[in-house]
Amino acid sequence: MNKSVHLKRLELIKPFAKRLIIGVTVMIVTVAIQLLYPKVVSHFIDTLDVTRTTAWYAGFAGIMLLVLTVHSLATALRYYVFESTGLMVVARIRQKLHKALLKQNIGFYDKHNIGELTNRLSADVEVLQDTLTMGLAISLRSLCVCVGGVVMLLLTSPILSIVLLIFLPVSLLLGKWVGRNVRERSKNIQQSQADASKVAHENFSNIKLVHAFNRQSTAQTNYKSSINVALDIAKSCTKFLATFQGTFSFLTYFVLLITLWIGATQILQGALTVGELTSFVIYSAMVASSAGAVSDFWSDWMRTIGATDRIFEIIESSPSAQPSLTHKPTKDIHLEGNISFQGVTFSYPERPETKALSNFSMSINSGEKVALIGSSGAGKSTIASLILGFYRADEGSVLFDGQSFDRIGADHVRSFVSIVEQEPSLFSGTIYDNIAYGAVSDEVTYDDIVHVSKLAFAHDFIESFPSGYQTVVGERGVQLSGGQKQRITIARALLRDPKILILDEATSALDSASELKVQQALDNLMKNRTTIMIAHRYSTIEKADRIVVLDRGTLVQQGTHAELRRYKEGLYYQLMGHQIPKQRAEAI
Template identity: 40%
Template sequence: MARGNRQDNGVRKPDMPKAKLNRENLKEAILIFRYLKPYRWTFVTGLLFIALSSGTTMAFPYFLKKLIDSAQSLSLGKDAVSPGTIALWMLGILSLQMVFSFMRVFLFTYVGEHALADMRKEVYRKMIMMPMNFFAQRRVGELSSRISADLSQIQDAVTGMLAEILRGLLTLIIGMVLIFVLSPKLAGLMLSVLPIIVVVGVLFGKRIRKLSRNTQDQLADSNIIVQETLQGISNVKSFTNEWYEIGRYTRSLQDAVKMAINNGRFRGLFVSFILMSIFGTIILVVWYGTTLVQHGAITFGGLTAFVVYTAFVGGSMAGFADLYSQLQKTLGATQRVREILRDETEPVTVIDEPVQEQNKLHGAVTFEHVAFSYPSRKDLHILKDVSITAAPGEQIAIVGPSGAGKSTIAALLLRFYQPDEGRLLFDGKPADTIPLSQLRKQMALVPQDVMLFGGTIKENITYGKPGATQQEIEDAARKANAHNFISSFPEGYETIVGERGIKLSGGQRQRIAIARAILKDPVILVLDEATSSLDSASESVVQEALDNLMKNRTSFVIAHRLSTIRNADKIIVLDQGHVVESGTHQQLLAREDGLYKSLTKLQLEFTSV
């Protein structure tokens, strides 16, 4: 896995890739702000409180100057406002600052959370409605990162970074104006030194961040060694490679230690430089300021206020380096999220509507001279001139060697992909004339590797028909031979199946998937090697459930075990993307040197060994 883009694994979160700060990227980022539109007045109010917060912050040193000068004037016998009065003003300003700061944080958090929730919903909706080709070309981790890490980065920008940038700019502008008002000579001296400190600080910061990333990457590598070793512990022990793995882990840790020490050296130099620079600048400013105080060019209170304003300006300038880095990361996250929002989705309806009368199927399916290649492998022709006809209620079995194109038939039936050539017809109507969601509502898939969601058994069964009654659920489970084992659990249908159904056996998961399909009551059924991964005992129970499911339905059975499809109305034999044989079990066995007969013979020989 690439460095800087590694999952946490208990070590660290992946680094967010950065994007260049240019007009095009900024224009894309601004489009994200359309999600702020429903909350624009709250956002504007938040901006107002940022200005008020910055104003009260910058007023504090001014009143500090007044307080010191007042005390000095009174000590010299001059008329002046009472220090107690000024202190009360300062307490009032401090109280206002607390209110303004609270409102600023609260309003920006309110806007950011709501706007990002809207964005998450839209990104998830777009993502889940993408065609299968979209998912075939991307990793699940990459897509998860879009809706978690990337959107979190944008959320941080809206709720925190934007406010910090605006506050920093206001502080910098107001501070620069005030230090020149207080003393142009001191301001000139300070500005001659401050940029050097900021530039060196930025360079040090870049180097330290790079060393820190390298150290964290090396630690992540060490953690991966532990993970791989523990996952493959049987191999480690069978090859007696315990000491080899210990050595590999030790070397990786030593490299991490060296990097961490090098990083510590640079951080130590950086801290020393910053302390020296800050206090050196303060000493220089105060020294020069005292000479100005002696000559009456500035009061002692003015000098104090100048030092405080200088600290504010320096802090704002130093903070912009990190804010710039955060802005680059936000632009990168925005680009990746916008890629998803721009992509075309499948033409499915958002609202769950019932099947309309004109779209109801009877179950006739026809493949007319279909040819197909996957979009990511256009040079590899999976299906070539395939023609298959299924009458309503017929059981069609699809068999053939691995890579013959069997599962591709199932993908085309469900319209995960479109044929490159030829036509797919349902009841004589071209597939693309039937709305996609209307078509899929009348079809069900039972795959080889059943995917159960991490909720209850009841929730997984009702996935086929949300809102089904308990009686309907139990009837479907009985037909799927699942009711007895479900009832044996203490929680019954409320039993939590665990992630991907890990708490259930393969046969139990398969029967829940069948119950789900029975509850859906499809017109067309697709079974993609639904029993190939089961043992003989589980297979017989599941096969009985499948027989119940296939009654009075057009069924396409993609089979690995040929013994399960002997009673099929028609068996289609595929080889290298072509239909090479077609007929019943007996008709195909009667063919000398036929592929189906050869496959059957091989399986019989294998099972008899």
């Protein structure tokens, strides 16, 4: 196996080296006391004498009590240092993984379920805690005890030690073999658990649909099935480890039995005392249990590597399809809002055989309002995604004020763009926080929030809530109506003061009363901004300066509403003819 695989895990504890040095120092104290204890017991047994006074025994007990107190305190401190360091390591790796996930492009999320990713962030990372710190500490202590115990055994009885010197390599080789087998099994366990989390996440995300169609039993059956798959894989691994534990236990006690038999023979021959045999047995138990602990740790370590392979793949992966900058953007680069598509051809990563856009060219001037219409799959949302830099064109280029993403950078472009979607995206926090999320910088005041809320016709209904702007909206804004959520997202977009605005079916899911309020808010939002409207409603489209009609990724018509409605054979009339007011249709 590649050594770097092990080093990657061990590098996680590097920032906590000082804490771990303290822990190791304290551990050495506990190991030293543990190794001396059998020798003291041996001395006590061999020097038992009825002629000794009670004061001698009391003094001996007092000294031992003091030593054991030191051992207990050192053990407690060792446990705290390593366990707390483990918690710190887990927190750090979760932050690194979360940061790596945030950096991934949108195509990454097209391929991965959110439930799977959150499982990686919780369960997979948790595996590191016990193994990487406490497990590593126990293994290191066990190794020290094992080595020290072997030395003490050799000093006590070289003849008896031969048995253990045969047993130790066998146990360590057995542990290494088990670890190699456990790694792949653990990787499968984590994947099956991630799959089960994905099923649960989908059930809960669509809970209203589940209840509406009375599909609770189906949802439970699907989850039960995925859990049973994970259970079967885990049970298989447990069975394998149980077999190893049973075999190792037999070997341990078998070696102890042989040791006692040889030791009894040595005592009868006068080559060994009862106290020495007692201490030898204690040391043998120490060495055997320590060797077992080292072997167990290796199995756990390999299981950890298998369980966390995917974590490190994500952390070390470079987001694909991200523009590589040839020019470092500065605050001096200010976009005016001109957009140009030049011969753009694009296919989604998951559907490479289907062209979402094919040799598409279009220019939008700063401040122009352009409506994109077409049937489902025509490429409207794809254009918005390319403007936001979610994906990169396979061929051709998208230019902003004549400059490409390669030169400006997606992050810098997005600082001039706002989007209002059909289904508003809200966090579960307060209304204030959701609006403030749109700010380009963190320097936003309460007055700023109120100002944009008034422009979005949201201030009145927000103030009607008992907590006002501190009202918690619930997950995805479940506590608010559709129109209220939409106006909050418009306020958020206004706060950004964008040069480019994308309206993705912003009013299509609203009733007439809500649409009127939202449309008034959108009128305020669109003033003096380059606006791309993805829409099907006539009330939205008629506000556009130009209408672009798409069909299967190509531009088939463009012009004003008055120009396009004259062509009854055109796609625009086919799509919109039924929405054109009767009196206007008659005038055609």
